[in-house]
Amino acid sequence: MSTSDTLFAGSIPAMYDRYMVPLLFRPYAEQTAQRAQALSPMHILETAAGTGVVTEALHGALPTAEIKATDLNPPMLQEAARRVTSPNVRFEQADALDLPFGDGSFDLVVCQFGAMFFPDKVKGHAEARRVLRPSGRLYVAEPLARGPHQYIIELFHDETAVRKGAAEALAKFARPQFATDQIATYAEKRSYSDFDSFAARMIANMRFNGYTEEAVLAPAVRRRFEETRAAHGGRFDQPVRIDCFGPAA
Ligand SMILES: C[S@@+](CC[C@H](N)C(=O)[O-])C[C@H]1O[C@@H](n2cnc3c(N)ncnc32)[C@H](O)[C@@H]1O
Numbered sequence: 087m088s089t090s091d092t093l094f095a096g097s098i099p100a101m102y103d104r105y106m107v108p109l110l111f112r113p114y115a116e117q118t119a120q121r122a123q124a125l126s127p128m129h130i131l132e133t134a135a136g137t138g139v140v141t142e143a144l145h146g147a148l149p150t151a152e153i154k155a156t157d158l159n160p161p162m163l164q165e166a167a168r169r170v171t172s173p174n175v176r177f178e179q180a181d182a183l184d185l186p187f188g189d190g191s192f193d194l195v196v197c198q199f200g201a202m203f204f205p206d207k208v209k210g211h212a213e214a215r216r217v218l219r220p221s222g223r224l225y226v227a228e229p230l231a232r233g234p235h236q237y238i239i240e241l242f243h244d245e246t247a248v249r250k251g252a253a254e255a256l257a258k259f260a261r262p263q264f265a266t267d268q269i270a271t272y273a274e275k276r277s278y279s280d281f282d283s284f285a286a287r288m289i290a291n292m293r294f295n296g297y298t299e300e301a302v303l304a305p306a307v308r309r310r311f312e313e314t315r316a317a318h319g320g321r322f323d324q325p326v327r328i329d330c331f332g333p334a335a
Contacts, residue, residue, distance in 0.1 A: 112139055113274050114326060118198050118227055119143035121270070121328065125223055127151055127194035133182040133214065134158070134200020138166025144196065145175050154187070156180035183209040190219045198227040202248050207255030215263045223332040224260065228252045230325040234318045235276060238310045239288070242301035256329055264331035273323035281311045284322070 118140050122130070128151050135141050135155035144153055153175045157163050163177045180186055182197070183206055195214040204210035214224050231240075231249035240246070261267050278284040288302045301307075314322060 112143075114198060114227065115139040115143040117272060117274075117326075118196060118225070118328075119147040121330070122194060122196060122225060123147040125194055125225075125330075127192075127223070129192045130154070130194045130196060131185075131187065131192040131214075131217060132156065133180070133185075133195060133197045133210075134203065135166055135177070136162050136200070138163075138169040138177075140196065140198045141166055141175060141177075142170045145170055145172055150174065152176075154178060154192075156182070156185070158182070183213060185213045185217050187217045189216055190222075191217050193219055193222045194225060195222070196225045199229065201226055201255070202228060202252040207252065208259040211255065211260040211263065214260075221333045223330055224264065226256060226260070226329045226331075227326055228256075230271070230327050233273065233323055233325045234314045235322045235324045238284070238307060238314055238322070241304065241307050241310060242288075242297045243295050253327070260329070260331055265334035266332050268330045268332070270328045270330070271325055272328075273325045276322045276324055277320050278311075278315075278322060281308050284311055 122144055127148065130144060130148070130151050130153045132141055132144065132153060132155040135157045138155060141153060141155040144151070149172075151174065155163070155166060155170075155175060156178050157166070158179070158181050160179045163179060167177050178186070182200065182204055195218055197214070201207060201210060211224070218224065229245075229249065230236075231244075231246040236245070278287070285302050285307075288297075289299050292299065292302070
């Protein structure tokens with residue numbers, strides 16, 4: 087079993103949906119849906135759909151588009167199916183590295199915060215390309231390991247290497263397969279009223295990551311929190327990078 091099999095299994099999907107989605111992922115899903123809407127796709131594949139927060143936003147923005155939302159872990163999709171019920175949205179278990187769809191089936195593949203988990207990112211990007219029509223687009227959103235939030239959390243949860251790996255794979259293996267890459271970055275606004283609310287959120291997320299409560303509550307983390315709060319006026323934004331690969335303009 088790979089890490090991503092075990093990470094998003096068991097009782098995790100319900101907890102993920104309850105704790106992480108409202109706190110962390112919903113605002114990004116709205117961004118993704120708005121940007122996808124501008125591309126007017128009719129046949130969308132979502133990989134690593136998780137508990138369906140992006141699926142729901144995509145369907146809200148593009149109600150007549152047919153959406154196939156897939157994920158490696160069926161329990162995540164069970165949560166997703168509770169969230170969205172529509173004849174235009176279908177959920178299906180699928181490994182993004184080995185998609186059970188024919189060549190050229192979709193005009194948009196969306197992957198938000200999933201590619202970082204692919205054990206073989208080359209295969210993942212190649213599969214997305216294969217199932218896209220020649221005119222199709224691949225939309226990938228990944229957080230960036232920088233900014234005020236990162237500066238604090240790197241003391242107990244440093245994601246620099248995993249983010250770097252995801253970005254390198256996009257640059258090396260996805261970009262050459264498409265004629266254009268429109269890159270956008272945006273910073274999701276985050277604010278915490280005080281250290282305790284920051285720590286409570288980090289501790290709620292702890293089950294999905296490899297850190298401990300003690301590590302979150304360490305004096306050095308508190309110091310960085312206060313330093314960052316003073317420097318950025320109480321904002322702890324998390325930057326995200328979007329790559330939208332497509333045909334030549
Ligand atoms: C952080 S969640 C993101 C979920 C969703 N896209 C969102 O933004 O809330 C990562 C998801 O990637 C899925 N995943 C990991 N490896 C995968 C793979 N090889 N193929 C498909 N999904 C995978 C996990 O099961 C999990 O649901």
